[in-house]
Structures are given as C-alpha cells and as structure tokens.
Amino acid sequence: MESLPQIPGPQLARFRGQGGALDIDFLQYLGSGVHAHVWKVRIDGAIYALKMFRFGNNFTPASCFHVELSDEEEIMYMHPFNCESRAYARLHEANEEHVAIPCYGYILLDQEQQKRLRKRDTTCDWVKDWYYSDAYAGRPVQALVKEFIEYDNVGARERGLDANLRRVTRAIDSPKTARALLDNMATLHRIGILHRDINNSNVAQGRFLDFSTSWTKPHPCLDPEQIESSDSPFHQLGITDAYDVDLMIGHWNQYHPPKRRLWFRAAQSQEYLKRLRSYSKKFKDSRNFIWEWTQEYPGRPDLCRWESEDMGAKQRRSKRDWRKQCLRRKEKAKQIGQHDGLKIYQPA
C-alpha cells in the first residue's frame, strides 16, 4: 500500500494497510483549527480521533521563506496534511513516538464516507472547507487516524481567565509535564523536525498534538548545506520553538503561586544570555540557588538548560559530612597526653 507523501524523506503508511473502504462511525465533533476538523469516530469497534484536512492552500507558501517551488512541490512540502504525515513518519522511523499523541496512519475518505459525515455533520461548511461542488466530486478527503484523548475542548473564541487557565492546564498540568515538554521539543529537533507552532492548543499533557505546520528534514526550506551553521533556518526556527515553550512556561507561572513556579527554561532571552556567558557554568542567584549548566541546547552551545539546586540543602549536607569527618579523624587519632582535663590527640 502506498505511503505518503511521495517525496524524499519519511512517508506515513495507510491506516492498517487499508485496502477497501473502512466502516467509519462518526460519533462526535471534537473541534477544529485552521487546517482541519476533528471527529471522534469508531472504526471496526475501536475509538479514534479522525483529523480531516480541509482542501485549499491554507498554509504559508515557501516563497515567504525565499524558496521557489513548483506547484506540486509546494503541496508536497507545505500542505498541512503532508507536513503532519511526514512528522509522524519521522517519529516512527526514529522510534520516538512517545513525544506526541499517537497517529496510526492516514486514510482517504471516499464518496460514501464523505456522504455519511455530511449527514452527521451540522458544523462543517462543506462548500467552504471541501469545495463541495460537482467540480470536486470524487476528490478524497485526506485524514489522519489518531488516538482519542479526553481533551478539555476550550473553544478558540472563549475568552477570560477561566478559559486561559483551562488552556494552560491541559497543555502542562505539573512541573513534570513541563520538563517532559522541554525534552520532547529537544527530541523533535534532534530527529530533524521543526514544530513552528508550539502553543497551549497544540500540546496535551506535555506531548505534541498537532504537526500541521511542521517541517521535517529533508525540506527545501531547510538548506542542507547550511544545516550546521547557526544562521541556518533550522537553528533560527528551533530557537523560536524553544521560546514558544518558554512562553508556555510563562503562562503556567502566571497562574501559580511563587512556590509552584517553574524556573527552568528551554531558551533564555538574548539579554539574559549575554549575562550568562560572563558567568562560569555554575552560579548562585539571589534566592541562594546554585544553577548548573547541565545540557547544551543541540547545536547552540550558548543556549543551555540550567538546573538549580537548593544552596541550603547543599550547605546542610556539607556540614553533616564535615562533622562525620571530624568524628572519623578523632577515632583514628592517638591520644598523646592530657592537660587540665583536656585530652590531647596527635592528628591522624
């Protein structure tokens, strides 16, 4: 069975090697974004989330990045369905699927399946989203089959503190998930995927939910000769991804008391970086925390991960060690005399 897209680089396999039509039950509309509508579906008795991509060129063309592509290449490398399929295929190749909500393959909805959806659907504008007209009749809708997750669906138009807090907590629900998100982003970059749209709506409990704007190597917008240089788009946009993660951490901090705030970051501001470079790889801040440079950001030694250690704990530990050492020395020392009730030892 044909894997997609048919261009160099990773290709996603069909869902369960689907040959004939699948029996899809459309159960519930889950939400939509700029690129797709998502439905909860039942296929052969199992529940999934089906992400169905709109027709049309709802993506930023390569010319905006000073790259000229033919019409066909433009669709292959820049269309959201192909971007997301390539990213998932790379995760599969690299055995790093744990960083995202699992995807089980793509399917192409035939006329019969589309008709069934249209009957169930009261929200999609078929004419607008899938140009439903005689001219396009017969064109399959491209879709990805993903794991269904219980997701707090905050509408894109919902405003206010409560809606924002819900957006933040479904993306990051604990310091542990925030750290996992940092690791997951570094994993994406390591295996050649730029996400380019990291935000609270595209992350679920530290894992990526949506790759529709991602670029996966090899990609015409990522010049292979430049890939290792710090001016390359990969590094520039990789840093933007890191800043986006930091923005999400900033959102978490807005809603939590100082005790629960997160102090680690994926990247630091340029101003902060300049200051950091003058420090050694270890420094103490005003809160008496020792910060240690533990992991370099891939390809950018000036961007790094800092871990902190409570200075108080370290001092307490060293005091304890010092006392123990004294006792041990005393045990070893030989008494060589006595003076006014005081024992005199020869140091060991």
Ligand SMILES: Nc1ncnc2c1ncn2[C@@H]1O[C@H](COP(=O)(O)OP(=O)(O)OP(=O)(O)O)[C@@H](O)[C@H]1O
């Ligand atoms: N696996 C899933 N399980 C449950 N709900 C989901 C799942 N995937 C997506 N959704 C819902 O569908 C909505 C739209 O999905 P998604 O963000 O993938 O679409 P998109 O068109 O690519 O969005 P964007 O405009 O951010 O690019 C999500 O906000 C979420 O509410």
